[in-house]
Amino acid sequence: MASTDSTTVAKDGSDLAGLEAGLDALESRQSYRTPFRQTFVQKILPPVLAVALVLAVWQALVSFKVVDDPAKLPAPSAVWDVVQTAWLQGELLGYIWTSVSRGLLGFCFALLIGTPLGLIVARVKFIRAAIGPILSGLQSLPSVAWVPPAVIWLGLNNSMMYAVILLGAVPSIANGLVSGVDQVPPLFLRAGRTLGATGLKGTWHIVLPAALPGYVAGLKQGWAFSWRSLMAAEIIASFPDLGVGLGQLLENGRNASDMAMVFEAILLILIVGIAIDLLIFSPLERWVLRSRGLLVKN
Numbered sequence: 001m002a003s004t005d006s007t008t009v010a011k012d013g014s015d016l017a018g019l020e021a022g023l024d025a026l027e028s029r030q031s032y033r034t035p036f037r038q039t040f041v042q043k044i045l046p047p048v049l050a051v052a053l054v055l056a057v058w059q060a061l062v063s064f065k066v067v068d069d070p071a072k073l074p075a076p077s078a079v080w081d082v083v084q085t086a087w088l089q090g091e092l093l094g095y096i097w098t099s100v101s102r103g104l105l106g107f108c109f110a111l112l113i114g115t116p117l118g119l120i121v122a123r124v125k126f127i128r129a130a131i132g133p134i135l136s137g138l139q140s141l142p143s144v145a146w147v148p149p150a151v152i153w154l155g156l157n158n159s160m161m162y163a164v165i166l167l168g169a170v171p172s173i174a175n176g177l178v179s180g181v182d183q184v185p186p187l188f189l190r191a192g193r194t195l196g197a198t199g200l201k202g203t204w205h206i207v208l209p210a211a212l213p214g215y216v217a218g219l220k221q222g223w224a225f226s227w228r229s230l231m232a233a234e235i236i237a238s239f240p241d242l243g244v245g246l247g248q249l250l251e252n253g254r255n256a257s258d259m260a261m262v263f264e265a266i267l268l269i270l271i272v273g274i275a276i277d278l279l280i281f282s283p284l285e286r287w288v289l290r291s292r293g294l295l296v297k298n
Contacts, residue, residue, distance in 0.1 A: 071259060082261055098245040105162070118215075132178070165230055183211070184207060234247025246268050
């Protein structure tokens with residue numbers, strides 16, 4: 001009888017061990033290096049084909065004279081010649097750096113203002129009722145609308161540029177954080193209070209980490225608004241002392257009726273926007289999703 005009981009216990013123990021091993025295998029994430037061919041097919045080839053298709057359609061419109069006026073639609077080679085000339089003259093990087101440095105610095109200022117503002121609006125009911133609708137209204141207001149008053153208030157200088165960026169980006173960052181805080185499960189907050197995480201400690205250790213997906217989405221949208229606000233400011237408020245950024249380059253092409261320069265500026269604005277998203281916000285977004293088990297790391 002004793003041997004039978006010991007056999008049963010041993011069998012139950014082996015079954016439990018097997019069950020635990022199976023659960024561990026299910027919970028563990030496979031870590032292996034993705035083959036380059038798979039990465040190329042899934043991530044590199046699609047955008048390359050999309051760009052090639054756009055260039056082919058563009059060239060076809062010019063070659064078949066669907067738009068027969070080069071002053072309205074220059075050939076891709078003409079735009080490339082303008083870009084190459086700006087590069088050889090050492091001006092291309094200057095255009096890009098002037099705008100990128102302004103945009104990133106303005107976005108950092110917006111981050112310092114929008115984050116505490118979003119937390120206050122999300123956590124204090126009276127302030128939310130007072131300025132929550134105002135933030136939503138400011139977010140829907142076109143950024144270009146702030147350029148004339150900013151010029152009148154601050155003059156034609158970099159402060160005006162940063163003011164326009166702040167007015168465009170702060171509402172998006174604050175609203176993104178408010179949305180993230182609203183989606184924090186109440187159980188998390190109760191558990192934090194039980195463990196003594198109240199006030200600033202609870203905000204730092206409980207609220208912000210739990211609201212991170214909405215906050216990151218707000219940051220991404222805030223950068224988009226920062227970049228668009230800056231371009232509007234550079235196009236409208238042109239002044240020699242401000243230097244030539246991408247928006248000013250676009251306006252110079254319009255004044256000279258040089259469509260090749262206009263397309264050069266448009267392409268550079270688009271490339272910079274995509275590059276910032278791929279280098280900063282996409283990795284940050286993947287990290288947030290992966291940390292919550294929503295994205296398997298290959």
